[in-house]
Amino acid sequence: MLIARNSFIQLSKLPNVKGRINYIASPVRQENLYAVYETTERKFWSELAKCNQEEFRKSGAEGQCIEARELIIALPESFTEYYPRRYVLALFTDHFKEQYGVECIAALHHNKRKTNYHIHLIFSERKKLEKPIIKVASRNMFYDERGVHVRTKKEILDEYGEIRPGCSVIKKGEVYEKKLFEAKNSWFKTAAFLDEVKHSYTELINQEVPDEKQKLQVFEHGSLYLPTKKIGKNNPKAEEIAKDNEMRQVWNATVDQALVSGAAEEEIREIKRVCISEEIKASIDKRGRRPELFFLYLFEAVSKLKELIEKVRERVAEAKEERLEFPVRSPLAAKYQQLESIQRKLDDQNEAIFNRELELGRVRNELACATGIFKGKERKGLQEQVDSLEHQVASMKRWLSGIVREHGYETVQEFMQEYQAARKEYKAYRAAVEEWKRRTEAKGFVDMQIREAKKRTEEREEYRDYRSSGRGAR
Numbered sequence: 072m073l074i075a076r077n078s079f080i081q082l083s084k085l086p087n088v089k090g091r092i093n094y095i096a097s098p099v100r101q102e103n104l105y106a107v108y109e110t111t112e113r114k115f116w117s118e119l120a121k122c123n124q125e126e127f128r129k130s131g132a133e134g135q136c137i138e139a140r141e142l143i144i145a146l147p148e149s150f151t152e153y154y155p156r157r158y159v160l161a162l163f164t165d166h167f168k169e170q171y172g173v174e175c176i177a178a179l180h181h182n183k184r185k186t187n188y189h190i191h192l193i194f195s196e197r198k199k200l201e202k203p204i205i206k207v208a209s210r211n212m213f214y215d216e217r218g219v220h221v222r223t224k225k226e227i228l229d230e231y232g233e234i235r236p237g238c239s240v241i242k243k244g245e246v247y248e249k250k251l252f253e254a255k256n257s258w259f260k261t262a263a264f265l266d267e268v269k270h271s272y273t274e275l276i277n278q279e280v281p282d283e284k285q286k287l288q289v290f291e292h293g294s295l296y297l298p299t300k301k302i303g304k305n306n307p308k309a310e311e312i313a314k315d316n317e318m319r320q321v322w323n324a325t326v327d328q329a330l331v332s333g334a335a336e337e338e339i340r341e342i343k344r345v346c347i348s349e350e351i352k353a354s355i356d357k358r359g360r361r362p363e364l365f366f367l368y369l370f371e372a373v374s375k376l377k378e379l380i381e382k383v384r385e386r387v388a389e390a391k392e393e394r395l396e397f398p399v400r401s402p403l404a405a406k407y408q409q410l411e412s413i414q415r416k417l418d419d420q421n422e423a424i425f426n427r428e429l430e431l432g433r434v435r436n437e438l439a440c441a442t443g444i445f446k447g448k449e450r451k452g453l454q455e456q457v458d459s460l461e462h463q464v465a466s467m468k469r470w471l472s473g474i475v476r477e478h479g480y481e482t483v484q485e486f487m488q489e490y491q492a493a494r495k496e497y498k499a500y501r502a503a504v505e506e507w508k509r510r511t512e513a514k515g516f517v518d519m520q521i522r523e524a525k526k527r528t529e530e531r532e533e534y535r536d537y538r539s540s541g542r543g544a545r
Contacts, residue, residue: 078273078287079145082265088138095178095191103181105156108164111174122252128218142192196259197252204250212241258463263423274477296323318369325376334383346372398503407497410490424467431460
């Protein structure tokens with residue numbers, strides 16, 4: 072069975088956007104820089120950085136000011152043979168700008184060994200205003216050391232009547248505020264945005280790959296499989312990560328073998344939870360983060376999975392001897408788990424849309440209540456929020472059909488029809504399995520793997536109760 076490789080798309084915050092641009096777009100600093108593509112003039116990023124720093128200073132927030140964000144998008148190596156570099160970079164950059172309407176600058180690279188073909192795409196969280204808002208002081212204006220506007224000059228004077236260092240005065244008739252950008256789009260900070268981008272770019276990559284075997288998929292958390300880790304340039308732990316990745320691939324291959332042998336997904340997921348997730352959590356609680364121990368836990372988990380395979384084979388063989396045939400899943404029932412994961416994505420997206428529409432309704436109410444001649448500035452800010460939220464809601468609704476299309480369905484209706492049919496057949500299959508278990512257990516064939524998993528869980532709970540009671544403390 073061919074398992075699609077996972078796509079790699081990473082999002083990071085940029086506290087120094089001009090420095091980062093200089094790094095990714097400099098032929099001097101990048102050994103294998105192939106192309107740079109910009110949707111706007113370079114001075115845009117200087118203005119953006121200044122705007123973000125001013126807004127951050129006014130907010131009084133702690134930490135670092137985020138001036139922009141960056142996506143790193145890994146590309147199939149086959150792209151180097153089939154497509155011009157400039158075409159690839161323009162395709163991926165324009166794709167982002169068309170979808171989100173913000174300015175971007177991107178660079179196409181290879182790593183030193185030319186094994187990692189990838190794009191660095193920096194994007195703004197703000198749109199530029201069509202017409203700048205320039206405010207002129209109608210009287211002298213005074214600002215303290217934090218850049219906060221105060222009412223009187225007295226508030227910025229020291230004990231000798233002199234203006235304190237760091238304070239400033241804007242004289243009547245001078246420009247005291249020049250606004251070039253809209254408010255930041257809060258959608259870019261959400262996990263839902265990153266998930267949307269991962270699926271969107273994975274779909275774009277799959278449209279361009281020359282071979283069906285090279286198609287990628289987005290790794291789904293909660294999967295039976297384990298993702299491999301990317302080994303960065305000059306990583307001092309490269310050998311350790313490579314060893315770890317090799318063991319992850321052994322686990323994934325053993326999962327395939329278990330599924331083919333007839334093991335239930337619930338049984339495999341239980342081994343993964345008990346032997347990997349819980350062991351790692353307990354280890355972190357006891358010893359702190361020790362990445363080198365992951366290999367040992369994974370080795371033990373693979374051993375348990377192999378034991379499960381043997382027991383499943385024995386269970387099926389014994390059942391056949393007693394003429395108790397193990398129920399056979401129909402193709403549609405076998406597809407149910409995959410369809411259920413797509414349905415969960417649709418449910419999550421629908422919930423996110425509902426919450427965003429509630430927020431939109433709240434802001435619209437605030438806008439409706441902001442009446443009067445002195446509410447102009449407030450109304451403008453609220454209208455910007457309404458426009459941004461409406462754009463987000465529209466984009467989120469469009470992505471409902473995008474979710475099913477990336478899995479081969481033309482419409483949500485087409486997917487829902489197959490999902491409902493698969494769920495019905497899967498329920499019938501599970502009922503048949505339960506009946507088979509009841510009949511085999513009546514003949515003495517008990518599912519030892521489930522019993523052992525339950526026993527391990529009970530022992531852990533007893534031990535935790537013992538520790539929490541104080542009797543286990545030394």
